[in-house]
Amino acid sequence: MQASDIIASARILLTDPDKVRWDDPTLLRWLNSGQRQICAVRPDAKSVRADLVLAAGVEQTVPANGWKFLSALHNVRSDGGRGRVITLVSRDELNAIDVSWPAATGQAEQKHYTVDEDNPRMFEVWPPSVGGNKLRINYAALPVDCAALSSDVDLSDVYEGPLVDWICYRAYGPDSDDTQDATRAATHLSAFMTALGVKSQSDAATAPKRK
Known part of the structure; x- marks a missing residue:
């Protein structure tokens, strides 16, 4: 088109x-x-699935062409294969596990992620990443x-x-x-929104x- x-x-x-x-x-x-x-x-009109190279720590950001994080699917092994599934949890749940979770020792495999609607391009992972490992994610890209x-x-x-x-x-x-x-x-605006x-x-x- x-x-x-x-x-x-x-x-x-x-x-x-x-x-x-x-x-x-x-x-x-x-x-x-x-x-x-x-x-x-x-x-979802312009959703993209990609392997994201993680930064060290808990805070992660979608690629430059993205404006909103949608979901994380699974870890990506060093050989490019599918790794462990990563699940969505709330910040309260992570706090209940360990109030010091953002400062935990970095790992090469993440188990959970959490989101903050006030920061649509960012999400956080637990345990923290060592940096350089990958997650398969969905994010909303700019057209x-x-x-x-x-x-x-x-x-x-x-x-x-x-x-x-x-x-x-x-x-x-x-x-x-x-x-x-x-x-x-x-x-026309009404038709657009409808x-x-x-x-x-x-x-x-x-x-x-x-x-």
């Missing part, structure tokens, strides 16, 4: 096929902001901007509709002095379930 496809669909709704009111660079800029907004609402109309959109095709609605929302502008434009903007919410419900309904 190319940026040109999304913008062409938006122009149909904007009734501006001849680019009289909005030029391509402007709509492309809004498409890129739409990608980022989708990822803000749905971090790559489309540099031109021929660029591929950095999200799944299922987000075509929300991207079109976002462009229309920005085009009509929530601060427009035109009452009709303001109404159109609100309608589509993402419906997708969340659909994902929950079709997620694998343990029986």
Whole structure:
């Protein structure tokens, strides 16, 4: 799915096929902001699974292209194979085990991890890492901007509709002095948020379930 496809669909709704009111660079800029907004609402829209080289200690940070840690799966052996599973626990649970857990001796294999919603790019591991060993993690990455109309959109095709609605929302502008434009903007923003919410419900309904 190319940026040109999304913008062409938006122009149909904007009734501006001849680019009289909005030029391509402007709509492309809004498409890129739409990608980022989708990822803000749905971090899984651009989730990445990777082997993270750990820093020494408990505090760990996702790669530079990531904005939110999602989960840790397992340790990665030195030969690249799957190691021990690592499980999510709360900070209170770690404190109950040992109030001095952040200062424990570093190990090459981690058993648990904990997260802090106030620091979305970071997570902590226990026991502390010796540094240099690896964990397989999931994290939410920032989408790559489309540099031109021929660029591929950095999200799944299922987000075509929300991207079109976002462009229309920005085009009509929530601060427009035109009452009709303001109404159109609100309608497209509502459609954008509804589509993402419906997708969340659909994902929950079709997620694998343990029986």
